[in-house]
Amino acid sequence: MNKEITKEVIAEHGLSESEYEMILSILGREPNFTELGIFSVMWSEHCSYKSSRKHLGTLPTKAPYVVHGPGENAGVVDIGDGFVAVFKMESHNHPSFIEPYEGAATGVGGILRDVFTMGARPVALLDSLRFGSPEHPRTKYLVDGVVSGISGYGNCVGVPTVGGEMFFNGSYDGNILVNVFCLGIAKKDKIFTGICEGVGNPVIYVGSKTGRDGIHGATMASGEFDEKSEEKRPTVQVGDPFTEKLLIEACLEAMKSDAILGIQDMGAAGLTSSSCEMAGRGGTGIEMNIDDIPRREEGMTAYELLLSESQERMLIVAKRGREEELINIYKKWGLEGVVVGKVTGDGLFRIVEKGETVVEIPVADISNKAPIYDRPSKRPAYLDALQNFDTDKVAEPKDYNQTLLKLIGSLNLGSKEWVYQQYDHTIRTDTVTLPGSDASVIRVKGTKKGIAITSDCNPRLCYLDPYMGGAMAVAEAARNIACSGGKPMAITDNLNFGNPEKPEVMWQMKEAIRGISDACVALGTPVVSGNVSLYNETNGIGIYPTPTIGAIGVVEDIKKCVTQYIKGEGELLFLIGSNKKSLAGSEYLSLIHGLEKGTISPLDLDTEKRLQTALLAAIDKEIIRSAHDCSEGGLAITIAESCMSGDKTFGAEVSIEDDGRIDNILFGEGQSRIIVSILDKDRNILEELFLANGIETSYLGKTGGVNLSIRVNNNQTISCPIEQIKKAWAEAIPSYMA
Amino acid sequence: MKFGIVVFPGSNCDHDCYHAVKHVLGQEAAFIWHANPDLNGCDALIVPGGFSYGDYLRAGAMAAISPALTEIKAFVKRGNPVIGICNGFQILLESGILPGAMIRNKDLRFICKDTFLRVENNNSKFTNKFNDKKLISLPIAHAEGSYYADAEELKRLEGEGRVLFRYADKEGNVSNDTNPNGSLLNIAGILNKEGNALGMMPHPERSMESIVGNEDGRLIFESMIEAVS
Amino acid sequence: MKKAKIHVMLKEGVLDPQGKAAHKSLESLGYKGIEGVRIGKYIEVTLADDADGDRDKLVREMCQRLLSNPVIENYEIEWEK
Amino acid sequence: MKKAKIHVMLKEGVLDPQGKAAHKSLESLGYKGIEGVRIGKYIEVTLADDADGDRDKLVREMCQRLLSNPVIENYEIEWEK
Numbered sequence A: 001m002n003k004e005i006t007k008e009v010i011a012e013h014g015l016s017e018s019e020y021e022m023i024l025s026i027l028g029r030e031p032n033f034t035e036l037g038i039f040s041v042m043w044s045e046h047c048s049y050k051s052s053r054k055h056l057g058t059l060p061t062k063a064p065y066v067v068h069g070p071g072e073n074a075g076v077v078d079i080g081d082g083f084v085a086v087f088k089m090e091s092h093n094h095p096s097f098i099e100p101y102e103g104a105a106t107g108v109g110g111i112l113r114d115v116f117t118m119g120a121r122p123v124a125l126l127d128s129l130r131f132g133s134p135e136h137p138r139t140k141y142l143v144d145g146v147v148s149g150i151s152g153y154g155n156c157v158g159v160p161t162v163g164g165e166m167f168f169n170g171s172y173d174g175n176i177l178v179n180v181f182c183l184g185i186a187k188k189d190k191i192f193t194g195i196c197e198g199v200g201n202p203v204i205y206v207g208s209k210t211g212r213d214g215i216h217g218a219t220m221a222s223g224e225f226d227e228k229s230e231e232k233r234p235t236v237q238v239g240d241p242f243t244e245k246l247l248i249e250a251c252l253e254a255m256k257s258d259a260i261l262g263i264q265d266m267g268a269a270g271l272t273s274s275s276c277e278m279a280g281r282g283g284t285g286i287e288m289n290i291d292d293i294p295r296r297e298e299g300m301t302a303y304e305l306l307l308s309e310s311q312e313r314m315l316i317v318a319k320r321g322r323e324e325e326l327i328n329i330y331k332k333w334g335l336e337g338v339v340v341g342k343v344t345g346d347g348l349f350r351i352v353e354k355g356e357t358v359v360e361i362p363v364a365d366i367s368n369k370a371p372i373y374d375r376p377s378k379r380p381a382y383l384d385a386l387q388n389f390d391t392d393k394v395a396e397p398k399d400y401n402q403t404l405l406k407l408i409g410s411l412n413l414g415s416k417e418w419v420y421q422q423y424d425h426t427i428r429t430d431t432v433t434l435p436g437s438d439a440s441v442i443r444v445k446g447t448k449k450g451i452a453i454t455s456d457c458n459p460r461l462c463y464l465d466p467y468m469g470g471a472m473a474v475a476e477a478a479r480n481i482a483c484s485g486g487k488p489m490a491i492t493d494n495l496n497f498g499n500p501e502k503p504e505v506m507w508q509m510k511e512a513i514r515g516i517s518d519a520c521v522a523l524g525t526p527v528v529s530g531n532v533s534l535y536n537e538t539n540g541i542g543i544y545p546t547p548t549i550g551a552i553g554v555v556e557d558i559k560k561c562v563t564q565y566i567k568g569e570g571e572l573l574f575l576i577g578s579n580k581k582s583l584a585g586s587e588y589l590s591l592i593h594g595l596e597k598g599t600i601s602p603l604d605l606d607t608e609k610r611l612q613t614a615l616l617a618a619i620d621k622e623i624i625r626s627a628h629d630c631s632e633g634g635l636a637i638t639i640a641e642s643c644m645s646g647d648k649t650f651g652a653e654v655s656i657e658d659d660g661r662i663d664n665i666l667f668g669e670g671q672s673r674i675i676v677s678i679l680d681k682d683r684n685i686l687e688e689l690f691l692a693n694g695i696e697t698s699y700l701g702k703t704g705g706v707n708l709s710i711r712v713n714n715n716q717t718i719s720c721p722i723e724q725i726k727k728a729w730a731e732a733i734p735s736y737m738a
Numbered sequence B: 001m002k003f004g005i006v007v008f009p010g011s012n013c014d015h016d017c018y019h020a021v022k023h024v025l026g027q028e029a030a031f032i033w034h035a036n037p038d039l040n041g042c043d044a045l046i047v048p049g050g051f052s053y054g055d056y057l058r059a060g061a062m063a064a065i066s067p068a069l070t071e072i073k074a075f076v077k078r079g080n081p082v083i084g085i086c087n088g089f090q091i092l093l094e095s096g097i098l099p100g101a102m103i104r105n106k107d108l109r110f111i112c113k114d115t116f117l118r119v120e121n122n123n124s125k126f127t128n129k130f131n132d133k134k135l136i137s138l139p140i141a142h143a144e145g146s147y148y149a150d151a152e153e154l155k156r157l158e159g160e161g162r163v164l165f166r167y168a169d170k171e172g173n174v175s176n177d178t179n180p181n182g183s184l185l186n187i188a189g190i191l192n193k194e195g196n197a198l199g200m201m202p203h204p205e206r207s208m209e210s211i212v213g214n215e216d217g218r219l220i221f222e223s224m225i226e227a228v229s
Numbered sequence C, D: 001m002k003k004a005k006i007h008v009m010l011k012e013g014v015l016d017p018q019g020k021a022a023h024k025s026l027e028s029l030g031y032k033g034i035e036g037v038r039i040g041k042y043i044e045v046t047l048a049d050d051a052d053g054d055r056d057k058l059v060r061e062m063c064q065r066l067l068s069n070p071v072i073e074n075y076e077i078e079w080e081k
């Protein structure tokens, strides 16, 4: 296609003038239309990380057990016994807003491919979701579509979805977030990477045929939304989980031969980015014959074939002479495999159409000379006013029973069973800890071990203080892992922000990354993979900064796993930790008073580390009957959850001595607090163990009876049948969605 | 004894069934590939759950016309035990080995949760090890599990003791409230006329080890082993 | 007789949860006077020009063997003119 | 104008995994000369006799708001005579 390259065409491709100048100097000539398209997707925010790369470089990525850090398709961590955990989180925000079912479904498909392309069998998924306010007219439709999409795809491929998050807030009205985490397990000596090696080796295309799906999809994900985005609608891809399932099985079978040298999925920017990235890693070139690319429709141009984001496709570099063998494995699974090119030694990305070279670009320059921006950043002016707000000014509620019921019956604090019941979470028969606890635990067959996984981020805290919020997301994730009995090992981060061209947004991102960094160093959890999603902004209104953290930990003996719910009557309840808290940034202040303001209670990373270490020691001694992180909703909500989130429901008699406002005592939020239950006989061991680590423990009361009763400084403040609380909690989402 | 586990494109509980009979129960197990099904040496078959052919068109419809089903039908005719679980049940229905059909769950959503099942007949090839156990708990995970058959067929199933499992509550009561998917008569599992083919929506292979739930599922496979020996 | 247009509907008496749900949703969107909604499948099978034999019989057979389930569904075939 | 018969089909160019799978399956049954299979939805909406207003406009609106997904699907309305 020889469309003329005008200023308009360049602008349509989202390339700036200076970027175009760079293209001219790389090529030493004008690019043709197809080449322009290639640069446009490869240099889009989505593929090049041009606004974030500089800052991502500051994240800690190393530990003795890290096998592959960022840069590969997914992070790889050694978990012992000859196994590695392979994991990553990725966003599919914009596509899910436009077409929630297919957007979310293909999001699941994409992250699965990132994991099995490394040679790992995907064993679990988590979905971290943010929607607009419940009253927004589109919210219900989006929730329904996104959850069905994840369910439709994940269930069909047979990978359990074992947990996640769901948070509603007006800042997501025009930009929802759909972040999906995938965990895979592989043998340590059987890891594959996306590398293009050995001049003359064949390049094989496998999987679905290429259609006109999602052309410019990558560019769309990097462009701010406006009214015109309606027109970009046909760029949405449709997923085929059945083909994905076949692709997983065929790839894992093909990897058992030693015929594969490198393999990579075709994700954003499809064939172009997969082949360029593979050649880039190998320091080689790649030549493909566009006429050989399997296609779904007639009349497709090289431009379309190279930029299409059709799903369920992979690119393989094989050993010469072994291509038939591989193609036959794919054929057995009903999939197409075609040799479409070869590895070259000239360092060029070359595309040939009907015998003529139509694209020729130096591979190294596409990635190395990709623009990197050090965008200006500035602390938002509004932060002072927000942080200086005095939360003591708000009126205290009169009826704490009603306040508790209202909070626990809200969409953010209500039970998420409506969501995870639609996900097959027991397939593969390895889900030791089911969704509904702080972290879920997946057994590693053939060992005594389990892998604990969770995803966390409180965007409200990130909005009020992005540095603290970022650090808190890491701390909460690690704390949730520890509560389940796992030792936190490593994280993946999915950084969702607004428009990076705004200095305030840039500042939020820099601060959040700094917070993540500090927390990862302090807690010993390096970042091994991640994803950045920017321009989550509609008509100038951006989302709350949302650096979602996915974390994994190792449970040495799955028999010692701990869940968040109380196991019987007469258990003693303890609050572990310093009990620092504030109303600022709390769910209570937002839901009851409509305020999202104030100075949040800070995180002390040293305390956090000691708290988790001591908790894991107590779990190892098998004295902890239940452990539940005290996060959104504060102390009263956490105790209520402990009482009712298991198969059986228990009442409790709790008595708290504390000063300050009662609403802060009950619903204030702070870090490094955990509610545990133990047997009476273990009380001394517990108190001594935490004391030895410099962590406070306070006795709260006993489980039993039919009421949740909370006395504050000897005044009965809450007394409510636990079944009534449970009903409000259980019906929150079903009644909203009905 | 040797279990054959039939693998269709899109089957995804095949490995779980294999693990259940091979590693938990210590029996022989072999995967049977749909395209060249060789049932030689198999004493019993498991048609596992999943989304054969993506469940496109109708769940189980495309698997039901595959070459494997010709062999499975003959295997059933010879009197050997066959259990179809979830998608496997749907395949047995679509192929006519079992009567009736499956439609979408009443609320249209996929449901994954533990269910209690009342055992209606302790005397079959699949329940002979239950002794007087009348209630078990197994997980379900499906979107099309609402069993349908016309009134005459239902009468026949009831009359011949071929309804094996019904969705119940933890006391064993069967009612509308304990029906997760809209199945007629709360049916969760049925037998063929000869009593050697069982179709059930709940997943016994997921309840084999207490660390990941309970061990109620073992009883079903152990009954099959008993029936064969 | 190139393109067969096939309608597959649940039989009278078989619960149609999809139709019922759509009906309810339409009502909650404010559409009142709806008597009923039924949802079925629409399948187009395009035959090659050189496919021979009795085309109607052929497609009828496809419906019986695969495209519909006679226990719960009826089907109708129309040919595009 | 009582019963609206609505056909909802994936837009040209949008992947139709169902149709693709059914096509393959029919071929494996031995049906050769099939050029293509596409699968969509067929919906019947029956209006009450006293429903007033522009019936065609009404049903078109239902299609846009609920019965079809305009991002990837097209729909057609026919009225039973």
Ligand SMILES: Nc1ncnc2c1ncn2[C@@H]1O[C@H](COP(=O)(O)OP(=O)(O)O)[C@@H](O)[C@H]1O
Residues within 6 Å of the ligand: A127, A128, A129, A161, A162, A163, A164, A165, A166, A416, A417, A419, A420, A434, A435, A436, A437, A438, A439, A455, A456, A480, A629, A631, A632
């Ligand atoms: N979108 C979702 N998908 C699956 N599970 C979810 C989802 N949202 C929440 N859950 C599960 O519900 C439980 C409660 O969630 P949440 O309140 O966010 O937990 P926590 O505060 O301990 O991180 C957890 O087990 C979580 O995994």
Ligand SMILES: [Mg+2]
Residues within 6 Å of the ligand: A165, A455, A456, A457, A476, A631
């Ligand atoms: Mg959380």
